Amino acid sequence: MDNSIKESGSRKEEILEKSRWAKQDEGIEHAEKKGLVISKLIVMFIGLPLMFLSLIVGQTLTSTAIFILIVSHGFGETLAVYRFTKQKAYLVATIFESIALFLFIFLFIMEIGAIQGWWELGWWG
Numbered sequence: 001m002d003n004s005i006k007e008s009g010s011r012k013e014e015i016l017e018k019s020r021w022a023k024q025d026e027g028i029e030h031a032e033k034k035g036l037v038i039s040k041l042i043v044m045f046i047g048l049p050l051m052f053l054s055l056i057v058g059q060t061l062t063s064t065a066i067f068i069l070i071v072s073h074g075f076g077e078t079l080a081v082y083r084f085t086k087q088k089a090y091l092v093a094t095i096f097e098s099i100a101l102f103l104f105i106f107l108f109i110m111e112i113g114a115i116q117g118w119w120e121l122g123w124w125g
Contacts, residue, residue: 036077039073040073040074040077043069043070043073044070047066047067047069047070048070050066051063051066051067051070054066060111061108061111061112061115064104064107064108064111065108067104068101068104068105068108071097071100071101071104072101074093074097075094075097075098075101078090078093078094078097079094082094
């Protein structure tokens with residue numbers, strides 16, 4: 001039993017030493033993760049009502065721009081998580097979010113072009 005306590009203590013010291021060499025602060029990492037969660041909530045609680053309000057008053061261009069910002073935030077987050085975890089669920093989410101993002105950017109540019117008179121408003125208007 002005494003031997004297992006020594007092994008446990010040496011393992012703990014080894015982990016602490018690796019942490020010191022890596023110069024990582026778990027407290028900062030935890031704060032960054034919490035910050036991302038809070039950031040996502042803020043984007044949703046501010047962005048979605050603004051998007052719906054702009055739709056209600058007929059500002060579809062503004063609504064599309066807000067939606068692009070919301071989706072780009074989600075895309076960035078899932079892409080980052082996928083790069084580090086390599087989990088297929090995050091890959092699928094990243095692919096769908098990238099498709100939605102590029103589609104809405106395309107529609108946004110087409111709508112601006114139609115408003116500015118660069119071309120006639122097509123099938124979407």
